[in-house]
Amino acid sequence: MKKKIALISGITGQDGFLLAKFLIEKNYIVHGIKRRSSSLHSTVRLDTIYQDKFVKNQSLHLHYGDVSDPAFCCRILKDIKPDELYHLAAQSHVAISFELPHYTASVNSLGTLNLLEAIRINSLEKKTRFYNAGSSEMYGSLKGSSQNEKTPFCPQSPYATSKLFSYWITKNYRESYKIFASNGILFNHESYSRGETFVTRKITMFVAKYNKLKKGTLYLGNLSSKRDWGFAGDYVQGMWKIIQHPKADDFVLATGKSYSVRDFLREAFKCINIEIVFKGKGSKEIGFDLKTKKIIVKSIAHYYRPNEVTNLIGDYSKAKKLLKWKPKTKFKALVKMMVSSDIKGYLQQN
Numbered sequence: 001m002k003k004k005i006a007l008i009s010g011i012t013g014q015d016g017f018l019l020a021k022f023l024i025e026k027n028y029i030v031h032g033i034k035r036r037s038s039s040l041h042s043t044v045r046l047d048t049i050y051q052d053k054f055v056k057n058q059s060l061h062l063h064y065g066d067v068s069d070p071a072f073c074c075r076i077l078k079d080i081k082p083d084e085l086y087h088l089a090a091q092s093h094v095a096i097s098f099e100l101p102h103y104t105a106s107v108n109s110l111g112t113l114n115l116l117e118a119i120r121i122n123s124l125e126k127k128t129r130f131y132n133a134g135s136s137e138m139y140g141s142l143k144g145s146s147q148n149e150k151t152p153f154c155p156q157s158p159y160a161t162s163k164l165f166s167y168w169i170t171k172n173y174r175e176s177y178k179i180f181a182s183n184g185i186l187f188n189h190e191s192y193s194r195g196e197t198f199v200t201r202k203i204t205m206f207v208a209k210y211n212k213l214k215k216g217t218l219y220l221g222n223l224s225s226k227r228d229w230g231f232a233g234d235y236v237q238g239m240w241k242i243i244q245h246p247k248a249d250d251f252v253l254a255t256g257k258s259y260s261v262r263d264f265l266r267e268a269f270k271c272i273n274i275e276i277v278f279k280g281k282g283s284k285e286i287g288f289d290l291k292t293k294k295i296i297v298k299s300i301a302h303y304y305r306p307n308e309v310t311n312l313i314g315d316y317s318k319a320k321k322l323l324k325w326k327p328k329t330k331f332k333a334l335v336k337m338m339v340s341s342d343i344k345g346y347l348q349q350n
């Protein structure tokens with residue numbers, strides 16, 4: 001049987017890597033867009049699945065490109081003509097979007113438009129199924145008990161606002177040009193491959209270092225903010241299921257439970273047998289080791305955002321019903337998986 005061809009924008013990121021791995025295991029030929037970088041570091045996640053480009057019959061092919069370049073988007077779609085296009089490329093850091101709002105909008109909003117236009121210009125409306133990486137950040141802070149596909153959006157950052165354009169233009173091209181274009185509205189999902197400056201990975205990497213050195217301070221922002229944290233491995237399967245669904249549509253993927261940054265810290269330090277307790281409020285809060293009384297965590301104003309989404313909880317019942325998708329990994333198992341992986345990584349490198 002002819003192998004399916006997938007194109008992934010953002011293949012060098014957490015989700016791109018995990019999705020590529022998943023699709024290769026499903027016997028796809030995977031093409032990915034990578035940005036030119038001055039070092040090899042940006043493709044480090046892909047090292048385990050990449051073979052030299054001169055090896056015959058390989059499943060993974062990388063192409064230099066940038067989604068903010070419309071000519072490139074047109075050319076790659078013309079050359080690859082993918083059955084499935086997973087658009088994951090983004091300036092995905094919410095705090096950085098306040099520092100780089102224009103850049104964030106141009107990559108996240110226009111990048112999506114460039115790829116949708118490339119499908120249309122190359123007359124691939126009937127051939128290429130399009131997945132857009134929408135975000136729970138589009139909702140803003142939780143008002144009711146949970147957020148689903150019908151909850152009104154109320155973006156609270158340049159990142160969330162840029163993702164809303166991306167969400168609506170995907171819907172618009174679905175309705176106007178009959179492109180199979182679906183939005184995933186994904187709540188936070190983490191893994192051992194999570195970017196090092198997102199809060200979960202920042203914590204687990206610190207815990208791994210502290211486990212060995214027994215010293216140092218972790219500086220963080222708002223410890224009270226709550227997120228619905230799932231495992232990225234479960235979510236890339238959800239992306240694939242969204243694209244396999246007979247009809248293009250929008251789906252929330254989440255766990256339905258939320259935990260604070262403080263909860264994450266407690267659980268992560270528990271993995272190295274430290275009971276961490278907290279004292280103080282806001283940017284004066286500290287976390288210390290109950291046994292030794294050493295201060296390990298400090299909340300500082302520097303990491304606070306100009307506007308904060310205080311809580312997010314997703315209702316994934318539509319995905320459960322129509323896609324038969326549900327998250328398999330629970331919060332505690334996720335924290336443990338990330339801490340164990342970082343401990344192993346730290347010990348190998350030091």
Ligand code: NAP
Pocket residue numbers: 009010011012013014015016033034035042065066067068087088089090091092093107111133134135136185186187188189190195
């Ligand atoms: P990530 O680790 O930050 O990866 C982002 C990817 O986009 C990287 O491969 C990056 O390349 C690439 N990229 C950035 N700007 C680009 C450009 N102009 N042209 C081409 N590629 C570009 O993000 P992630 O966690 O995997 O998330 C994947 C997508 O899902 C993003 O769109 C994110 O906004 C969205 N999302 C994520 C979550 C989550 O919790 N992880 C939740 C909801 C939605 P470099 O490696 O070169 O930087």
Ligand code: G4F
Pocket residue numbers: 092093094095134135136137186187188189197198199200202219220221222223225226227261303305308309312
């Ligand atoms: O890990 P975060 O930076 O993730 P955030 O802002 O929720 O965004 C992630 O999830 C979104 C889905 O909801 C994605 F769309 C987006 O692309 C990204 O993947 O921050 C989580 C929480 C925030 O409330 C933040 O204020 O942790 C708080 N936090 C506290 N101290 C911190 C820190 N966040 C970071 N990055 N660094 C800190 O030192």
